[in-house]
Amino acid sequence: GAGVSQSPSNKVTEKGKDVELRCDPISGHTALYWYRQSLGQGLEFLIYFQGNSAPDKSGLPSDRFSAERTGGSVSTLTIQRTQQEDSAVYLCASSSQGAELFFGSGTQLSVL
Amino acid sequence: AQSVAQPEDQVNVAEGNPLTVKCTYSVSGNPYLFWYVQYPNRGLQFLLKYITGDNLVKGSYGFEAEFNKSQTSFHLKKPSALVSDSALYFCAVRDNRYGGSQGNLIFGKGTKLSVKP
Numbered sequence: 049g050a051g052v053s054q055s056p057s058n059k060v061t062e063k064g065k066d067v068e069l070r071c072d073p074i075s076g077h078t079a080l081y082w083y084r085q086s087l088g089q090g091l092e093f094l095i096y097f098q099g100n101s102a103p104d105k106s107g108l109p110s111d112r113f114s115a116e117r118t119g120g121s122v123s124t125l126t127i128q129r130t131q132q133e134d135s136a137v138y139l140c141a142s143s144s145q146g147a148e149l150f151f152g153s154g155t156q157l158s159v160l
Numbered sequence: 161a162q163s164v165a166q167p168e169d170q171v172n173v174a175e176g177n178p179l180t181v182k183c184t185y186s187v188s189g190n191p192y193l194f195w196y197v198q199y200p201n202r203g204l205q206f207l208l209k210y211i212t213g214d215n216l217v218k219g220s221y222g223f224e225a226e227f228n229k230s231q232t233s234f235h236l237k238k239p240s241a242l243v244s245d246s247a248l249y250f251c252a253v254r255d256n257r258y259g260g261s262q263g264n265l266i267f268g269k270g271t272k273l274s275v276k277p
Contacts, residue, residue, distance in 0.1 A: 093255075
């Protein structure tokens with residue numbers, strides 16, 4: 049596609065429910081990243097996929113968070129048993145090796 | 161630990177005046193440095209990057225940044241600010257754990273730029 053696509057753009061859920069956020073990276077980009085942006089905060093790194101290598105999960109805040117990247121393309125970020133503190137904008141980005149990151153428009157997650 | 165600092169939460173500039181948004185970094189080895197801009201309700205857009213070479217890097221929308229190794233800084237500049245430049249600006253450095261050209265970016269907390277007519 050022309051850019052990084054994320055869906056849904058907005059997600060409202062109840063505390064304790066599971067949510068899945070999807071990211072379609074730019075075709076051909078080998079690297080994919082998930083970040084979280086809370087109100088008034090900077091970008092918090094969550095997870096990084098590079099080609100077929102094991103992902104860098106060092107930024108995931110708890111074991112309720114997980115992510116997959118199938119076929120080296122589409123990625124899904126799953127949050128289990130959501131909590132109110134999970135409310136944030138979740139940003140996905142992709143890049144070719146050594147290049148700048150291209151970001152999607154994000155998914156605004158609201159946990160009630 | 162690797163990190164990026166943006167010491168100003170907000171910068172206010174009059175239209176037509178020069179602007180500077182400050183960024184300092186801490187990273188082992190040679191830094192890969194980036195600036196991004198975020199307009200309201202939009203994703204982050206790439207402005208410019210420093211990998212190697214000339215310390216003065218030119219980017220989109222008339223912005224430039226100067227890499228200063230001795231001061232570990234990478235300040236964003238523009239000679240003449242526009243009202244439309246008002247946005248949130250993020251400085252970032254690539255995490256060097258992977259050896260330079262790969263790895264996630266570590267972002268600063270962002271600086272809100274406000275340009276008044």
